[in-house]
Amino acid sequence: MRLAFVSFETVHHRDSETNQRFRTILELLAQRGHDVHCYCADFWADEGATLEREGITYHAVVDGPDAHSSFLARLPFVLAAANPDVIHASAQPPRQVLAARAGAALARTPLVLEWYGDDGVPETRWTRLAAGRPDGIITPSELVSTWTQEIGADGDIVDIIPNPIDYDRIQDVDPGEDVDVIYARRLDDGANLESLLLGLAELRDRDWQTTVIGDGPERDAYEDLASDLRINDRVQFVGDLELDERIAAYRGAHVFAQTAERCVFPTEMLWALASGCVGIVEYHANSSAHELVEGWERGFRTTSEDELAEAILAAGDLEDRTYEDRFADYDRSAVAEQYLEQYRMLQEDHGLL
Numbered sequence: 001m002r003l004a005f006v007s008f009e010t011v012h013h014r015d016s017e018t019n020q021r022f023r024t025i026l027e028l029l030a031q032r033g034h035d036v037h038c039y040c041a042d043f044w045a046d047e048g049a050t051l052e053r054e055g056i057t058y059h060a061v062v063d064g065p066d067a068h069s070s071f072l073a074r075l076p077f078v079l080a081a082a083n084p085d086v087i088h089a090s091a092q093p094p095r096q097v098l099a100a101r102a103g104a105a106l107a108r109t110p111l112v113l114e115w116y117g118d119d120g121v122p123e124t125r126w127t128r129l130a131a132g133r134p135d136g137i138i139t140p141s142e143l144v145s146t147w148t149q150e151i152g153a154d155g156d157i158v159d160i161i162p163n164p165i166d167y168d169r170i171q172d173v174d175p176g177e178d179v180d181v182i183y184a185r186r187l188d189d190g191a192n193l194e195s196l197l198l199g200l201a202e203l204r205d206r207d208w209q210t211t212v213i214g215d216g217p218e219r220d221a222y223e224d225l226a227s228d229l230r231i232n233d234r235v236q237f238v239g240d241l242e243l244d245e246r247i248a249a250y251r252g253a254h255v256f257a258q259t260a261e262r263c264v265f266p267t268e269m270l271w272a273l274a275s276g277c278v279g280i281v282e283y284h285a286n287s288s289a290h291e292l293v294e295g296w297e298r299g300f301r302t303t304s305e306d307e308l309a310e311a312i313l314a315a316g317d318l319e320d321r322t323y324e325d326r327f328a329d330y331d332r333s334a335v336a337e338q339y340l341e342q343y344r345m346l347q348e349d350h351g352l353l
Contacts, residue, residue, distance in 0.1 A: 001343065002035040004084035006100045008071050008093060010058070012043040017118035017264070021140070021163060022090050025114065028164065028336040030055030039078060041065045072099045079103025085352070086343045089134075091115040097130035110135040110346035117264045121147035128152050135346050138339075140265035141288035159342060163267045164335035167328060170275050173244050175251035175322045180208040181312060182253035182277065184246060184268045185260055187216035194225055195259040195282050199308035201229040208312075210235045211253065213246060243271075250275035251322040255315045257308070263287040270330055273299075276321030280311045296326065 005026055011019035030036040042060035044051045051058040061078055062071045076099055079087055084107060089100040091113055104111035113134035121127060121144065131137070131153040138161050139145045145158050181200070185191050193212065200210060212222070212235060219237065226232040241249065246268070250256065256272035259282040266281075266289040273279050273292060279299040281289045293299025298318055300311035328334065 001085045002083070003029060003037065004079055004082050004087045005036065005038045006075065006087065006089035006096060007038065007040050008068060008096050009065065010038065010040050010043060013041065013065055018090065018092050018116040021116045022114060024164065025339060026056050027054060028332055029339065032336050037082065037084070039075065041067065041071060072096060075099040076102035076106055080106035083107060084109055085347065086110050086112060088112040088114060091130055092119070094126040094130035097133050101133040109352070110350050112342065112346065113137045115139050115144060115148050117144035117147055121151060123151045135349070136342055138342065142291055143288035144264050161335060161338045162330050163265050163270070164332040165271050165274055165330050167274065167331045170247055171323065173247040173251065176248035177252050179211045179249070179253045181210040181255045181257055182213065182249060182272065183210070183257050184213035184272070187214050187219040187222055189218060190260055190262050191216070191218060192259045192261045192282070193222045195305055195308060196257045197222065197225055197229055197231065197235070198305040199312065200235070201231055202305065202309040203312065204231055208234060211249060212237045213241055213249060215239045247271060247275055250277055253277050254320055255280055255312060258282065258289045260287060260289070263289050266292060270327060274324050274327045274330070276324050278315040278318050280308060280315065282308055
């Protein structure tokens, strides 16, 4: 299948969750042998109009990241000339969705919109227009699906496809040292690590050890809080770790705690749950993390530090695991197939199959 992806900005311009998600999709489908093209602003140093990287062909619609208006003007004709089977656009920035819609009309092919939502889904004129243009919208969670429908997207065309993980990679990594509770996230003002630390402080008369993975501007404040709560001798801050190191830590841990106030998809928690951790989620209105543990006997949803402490105690009665096959549908191959099924369905709706 010849696939045309549209994103004025890529992860090579700016490292954001939205751009990481978009690159992951391209890589998944290129690895499946599809002809994957990304139409974007130039980010490479030489003067060539295209760049081949990891099975993906990047096309410079404009020369640099300041030429947004030119990108929008040229995009419809570039896409029509490409003659793709499907056009798949990022929702950021939203005006490019309208240009992609024009290109899809000229090419007579379906338009899919990827709406990840890590910056929220603000209700503006452009986002409302973008929500009404595609043939299909893909979001990472029920949370973002709801956000898109609140600004006018047709719920019948909105589908949920999660971020993928790699089950083979999990099984290739040996478990790390035993630890009772683990937390992993960038330690910024949205981390809300204080909820976990306060819950653990209520259990200071119990025997437990906790690991905190991640770094960020609030790390010193969290370390000071652990000291003030007199639990710093049992909370180890290890900073940023590579993925295999994190997997090893998750396979050795019993509980993964997710307390962040905002999360459109809890990818790190998913790695931990698939690695055998019990999941404890503190519910927040702007986080989808609770969606992973609803209805699961090894998952707990809490709303306060007291409930979080109680969940940690209850989790102690569950067996230790280093692998959990419940989340096999989140494997890279399964997620890639979900995208391909969406494409085939839309092509059939357009009479192209």
